[in-house]
Amino acid sequence: MAELTKELSQVKGEEPAVRGKDVRVHPNPEPTTGKRPLDAPTGTPTVIVDDLHIVYRVYGAATDAEKGNAVNALTRLLKRQGRPQMKEVHAVKGVSLVAYHGDAIGIVGRNGSGKSTLLRAIAGLLPPHAGAVYTDGQPSLLGVNAALMRELTGERNIVLGCYAMGMTPAEVREKYDEIVEFSGIDEFVQLPMSTYSSGMGARLRFAISSAKTHDVLLIDEALATGDREFRKRSEQRIRQIRESAGTVFLVAHDLKVIEETCNRVIWLHKGKMRMDGDPKEVISAYNKG
Ligand SMILES: Nc1ncnc2c1ncn2[C@@H]1O[C@H](COP(=O)(O)OP(=O)(O)OP(=O)(O)O)[C@@H](O)[C@H]1O
Numbered sequence: 001m002a003e004l005t006k007e008l009s010q011v012k013g014e015e016p017a018v019r020g021k022d023v024r025v026h027p028n029p030e031p032t033t034g035k036r037p038l039d040a041p042t043g044t045p046t047v048i049v050d051d052l053h054i055v056y057r058v059y060g061a062a063t064d065a066e067k068g069n070a071v072n073a074l075t076r077l078l079k080r081q082g083r084p085q086m087k088e089v090h091a092v093k094g095v096s097l098v099a100y101h102g103d104a105i106g107i108v109g110r111n112g113s114g115k116s117t118l119l120r121a122i123a124g125l126l127p128p129h130a131g132a133v134y135t136d137g138q139p140s141l142l143g144v145n146a147a148l149m150r151e152l153t154g155e156r157n158i159v160l161g162c163y164a165m166g167m168t169p170a171e172v173r174e175k176y177d178e179i180v181e182f183s184g185i186d187e188f189v190q191l192p193m194s195t196y197s198s199g200m201g202a203r204l205r206f207a208i209s210s211a212k213t214h215d216v217l218l219i220d221e222a223l224a225t226g227d228r229e230f231r232k233r234s235e236q237r238i239r240q241i242r243e244s245a246g247t248v249f250l251v252a253h254d255l256k257v258i259e260e261t262c263n264r265v266i267w268l269h270k271g272k273m274r275m276d277g278d279p280k281e282v283i284s285a286y287n288k289g
Contacts, residue, residue: 045136046216046247047099047122052131054092054117059085091117093271094131099216104238104248106258106279108286109268115251118268119218122249137215140165142205154180154189154196154204161208175211182237183207184230203230210237217241218249235261255283 092114099105107115120126122133123141148157158179162172180189183204185196193201209217219238238248238261252258258265258279265282267275274289275282 044101045098046101046103047097047136047139047249048132048134049095049097049118049122050132050134052092052095052118052121052133053090053129054114054121054126055129056089056091056117058087058089090129091271092121095268095271095273096131097266097273097276099247099249101247102242103264104242104250104262106262106265107249107251107268108255108258108265108283113268114271115268116220119220119249119251122216123218135216138166139216139218140209140212140214141218141220142209148193148201148205148208150194151192153192154183154185157193157204158189158208161205162211165209165212167212171212179204179207179211182210182233199227199230206234206237210234210241213244214241214246216247216249220251221253231257255286259283 095114095118097105107118109115117126119141121128122135123139124133124135125141148161152160158176159172162175162179167175180186183189183200183206185200185204188196188200193204196204206219209219235257238250241248242263248262250258250262262279264277265275265279266273267282267286269289275285
């Protein structure tokens, strides 16, 4: 591992810079009018989402008239006709929230309610159609599809992943054993990730991402594929991140994980915020609704 770190730092020519605190703004170029004022914050906010709208544009989508029409679909396939139409999917519709240091915020909602879209927007990966996202520090999105390379060994992915998060070679060396141990992949660390089960891959991703202290850590269903013991350790890790004054957003369908890990829950419904508050209250309302 020391050899690999050395090899990679030589390729890079210099140590990766450790990112300092910065304020990142992803505003819409044409802000919406009639914004509602945000609640007066107490403490230092880490994330402010202000009347955010996210719209996906899907090219070649079916028109409403074509929906479910098998004859049209078959004819188009046989004639190899494309679809010039453009369809818009309004995935997040005017969501506002303020997150603070030490917050662990669970996001619940039915399939397609906009949970992943909201996380990706906070991470700065999707431009707002309207409204804005302001973050203090660097948000890191940890998802089941986080960019690790399947053809590389676990070892190489750990080193590259840590560098990608801005850690120095010394920090990577210090954290390496802990990451392997936390992930529980044991001797598989020497094998390409393509040989891992989906659970092993997810565990390694979580172990890498949580090795660094994050200002804002966004977790999208990453804990779902772990076994019971791993989930317990992950929850412990999330608590540590909160205690070190970071902010965690967690999307998970397992409401028990959210209730045990988060101090606040947001319920999204069809792209809109339906509730924001105490985990027990929100989850109970969500279960009824
Ligand atoms: N890349 C995309 N292109 C077009 N539409 C998209 C895209 N990603 C998501 N959507 C649409 O945006 C809406 C919100 O999707 P999103 O994945 O954010 O929901 P979700 O609450 O995370 O769902 P799930 O619980 O199933 O993961 C859905 O209608 C979905 O079909």
